[in-house]
Amino acid sequence: MTAPAKRREPSSHELPAPPRPARPPSRVRLPTGGFRARDGAPRRALNPRWLIAMALLGVTAFALSQLSSAPPLGSSLPAEDEILAYHIETERDLVIKVPAEIDAVEVTTWGSVKADACDSARRYPYGFVAAFVNERGEEVARHAIDLESRVSCDPDRPLGEGEYAARLAGGGGAVTDPRSTLLITHDVLPQGGQVRLRAKPTVGSDGAGVPSELTILSRLEGRYQRSEASRAVYEQSLDAEERRQLGLRVSALGFADLPEPARKELLRGWARRLEAGGREGLDYEMSRLLLRRFRMPYPRAEGRGASEFVIGERRAAALNFRGPLSLDIEGPPGRTVRVADGASSSASVALGPLGRATVRLLREDIRTVVIDGVGPDFGVRFGASEAQAVQQIGEIVHPAMPSPAAAGGPGAAPEAAAEPSAPSAPAAAPAEAAPARLQTPPDVRIVRYLALDPSDPVIARMAPGQELLGLLIRAEIDATGGANQGDAKVVARWGPGPSERAELAVTLPRSRFEWWNEGADASEPRLAILRPPAGVERIEITGDARTRLRLRTIEPGVNETLYRLPYRVTLAEDETWRYAPFDVSTWTDVRAFNLDELERKERFSDLREQVRIERAGEGARSDAYRPERVLIPEHAPVRRRLLMPAWQSAGEPSPGDAWTPLLVAKDVRVDGEGARAGRLSVIYRAARASLGKEVAVRVDGEVALREPIVALSGSLRVTAPAGARRVEIEGLGESGVAYTDAPPAKGGAIVRRRDVFELTRGRPMTYRFEQAAGETLHLVLFVVTPGENADYRIRYRIEGATPASREAAFFRRVTIPDGVLAGRGGDLTRATLWEAATDKRGTDGVGRGVIRLGDDLAPGERAVRLSLLGPQAGDTGEPAKAVWVGAVLVGQKAPGRDDGPRLWVEDDP
DSSP states (O other): OOOOOOOOOOOTTOOOOOOOOOOOSSOOOOOOSSOBOTTSOBOOOOOHHHHHHHHHHHHHHHHHHTOTTOOOOSSOOOOSEEEEEEEEOSSSOEEEEEOTTEEEEEEEEEEEEOOSSOOTTOOEEEEEEEEEEETTSOEEEEEEEEEEEOOOBOTTSOTTSSOBSEEETTOOSEEOOOEEEEEEOTTTOTTOEEEEEEEOOEEOTTSOEEOOSEEEEEEEEEEEEOOHHHHHHHHHHOOHHHHHHHHHTTOSSOGGGSOHHHHHHHHHEEEEEOOBSSOBTTTBOEEEEEEOOOOOOSSOOTTTTOOOEEESSSOOEEEEESSOEEEEEEOSTTOEEEEEETTSOOEEEEOOTTSEEEEEEOOOSOEEEEEEESSSOEEEEEEEETTTGGGBOSSOOOOBOOOHHHHOSTTSSOOBOOOOSSTTSOEEEBOOOOSSEEEOOOOEEEEEEEEOOSSSOEEEEOOTTOOOEEEEEEEEEOGGGTOSEEEEEEEEESSSSTTSEEEEEEEEEEEEEEEETTSOEEEOOEEEEEOOOTTOOEEEEEEOTTEEEEEEEEOTTOOSOEEOTTSOOOOOTTEEEESOOEEEOSEEEOOOTTHHHHHHTTOEEEEEEEOEEEETTSGGGOSSOOOEEEEOOTTOOOEEEEEEEEEEOTTOOOOTTEEEEOSSOEEEEEOSSSTTTTEEEEEEEOOGGGTTSEEEEEETTEEEEEEEOOSSEEEEEEEOOSEEEEEEEESSOTTOEEEESSOBTTOEEEEEEEEEEEEETTBOEEEEEEEOTTOOEEEEEEEEETTSOOEEEEEEEEETOOBOOOTTSEESOOOOOEEEEEEETTSSEEEEETTOSSSOOSOEEEEEEEEEEOTTBOSEEEEEEEEEOOOOTTOSSOOOSEEEEEEEEESOOOSSOOOOSOOOOOOOO
8 A cells, every 4th residue: 555645844944835725616617528417517438448447456456455464565585485384383283194105204394483683693493293193093103303493584684675595474573494304104104194293392591491482384295106107207307407406406416417326216206295184273373485595605604794803913814815906904093903915924004093994915816814913802894895895705795884984983984004014015005985895704604513521421323334433623712811722632432341432632722713602712623533343333422621522424435525616716736725615525514412412401612613725734734834745756757847836925935846937027035045045046948049049137137147048948047136136037039938946026926846757557656655653644646637638537556555443542534545536637727847848838737636644554664556547438538648747745754855846957858
């Protein structure tokens, strides 16, 4: 209905209009269509079609007025589906008749909650009891189902507007995301019967039952079975979109990529709605639900809609970007923040009197920007222009930055930031008043850990065939004490005997990026693995009260982790994601056997994790930096040098295997001490047309060295004063290239060199090294497909690698002694084989594989044998007939002196 028009009152600056004179009662002549009424007054003839139209409109209006539950008009999006949902209540059973023809009942539930605002972080636990009654009225089985859900909604809009997963058609409160439960009936109700559903009461913090403020809504479907002939016909009738939707229900693979048994199982059953017994309003209640496919990322990004993030000396923020941008930082006036762009050293930037600074981040590559503060903790906001906000990587919603007037003190007006204290740090620039600026909050995820107790165990149930139990352990550190580490103690027991137990006590460093909901600091994690004896079904885990853990196990048949988009991006060779969500993972979380009891006792803590990029070997992956050792295969196969593109930040220590390209004049930093003090080494490759001419090296515009070009490749040694110097190479020709061992003075592109060796199908490759007791090693292989991106398959075998029995102790890494590394050159990067007989650069594809050698192995010599495999059935192209492999052993220092990659040899290809 249209609201009545409001009467417009005259303002103080307006005079009321004079009253309109009343219409005199005299007769007014109107134009007519030629007809007159009996009294002589002219009247228009009424078209019969208008009578029919008015009657239809009246009927429609009357029908709409009877729909009391019609969805309210507003800014919410239209529903994609609409269902009638049954209420599952605590006071009476919802009775569902189960035909004998079905083998299962699928119960999809939602929770209708009383909420005034959107909070997707809040969890709503609920449950119901399913009683199975056979055709004779006898209860033959009873199952208690416990579930937990949350509300998917837009935190930047009022509840009831914008996106949603589910919504009551009549409004009133919020509705949680759906949860599906499959009740198998063919064993307990072979002749059919009934399933009676009743809601479990909500349990309060004191353990007593309290009236529930959550109403369970349900849709019930029976699963019928198709015959083989019917299944085949049904499969032929599906179009491409229907097949895709079917496949998404069970796998990240497409329907055509599912194995045949999985496809048959997916098509064998079909669902039909089941009706409740009795009468509506007397035996059960129903509500109309509006559904959409919207889901908030889970665990959700903490930064969604958050106005501030706390940083300080002990706490840092991590933001992931894929290119240059100008980053706004707003906080308390006068405070100092420190910004580290990737692996570079941090720059100090002061927030001026109005509490704002803008820092220009210049790197082109994918990296994490780490921001902390000087002094006690304080709140800050991060933002960027609307065009640059898309540079942030992650499942982030970017709300608008608060306006200067609304922000009050911090960010009250744009102002220029102070210059960074370090000359090599990101450049600070005046903040411009841009109307469209968006927040770029950190990508924070909420993960639940269980709290240990010395006397009340967490019980882990071992599934049939499960050989290993993983414990992801963290410690709670008192933030008020200033401690930088915490002790964690775990005891696992699977029997009463003294040997039927394993114990672990570790000291874990404090994390700068993670913290517990309760405000305490969190330690870095430690993964401990237990291999119990065969036949063990339950393991009781106790420990120190400040120890937290998650139970995990290895996902069968999964040998790699595949990150979810948009985190599936190419990182540097020595970098990895921490806490990024994934589609497929080698480890999966498992539920504690007594989880319901632990949650009733509030034996859990929620951890805030920041998704970020770190170098392999840092953080939770080791207690200290793990060195790299270059391995040389046996029997000296053909060797080449590989130049892989990389990036070095300003102020970052230069790795020993790095070179700076000199395609154009470049500012580089000459060392003032050490083996390379006061000198530059330059290697080059000249164009054939330059043979017989001269190559010259200019330092700060002056010719420092000039030599004739007598070979296509060579090296030059130049003396140069320490400090930043501008270096230029002349005379190499249009296709010539040159590199120097000095790092770029202001940061920039570099190459890292590795020795790679030829691996063919007829000539396997073997690496030998020692592994000490308790060592966890990674053998990282860089696989090069020359001249192109091509598939490769390499079989590896760790000879004699029989996992030792570790039943009475924890260990950290599981060894898979035999497997296949399948990949594609170019997935990691495109690089250059220096000795290749071609002038083309950057055309060689590089992939990477990892062979893990865990501490479950007995100490001794390891022999890792590599064999290049031929094409596999179903390959779309011919795999490479020869690849080049470079191996780096991570986790072990080389015996004696280790020079890293071999020195350059200036020979012609």
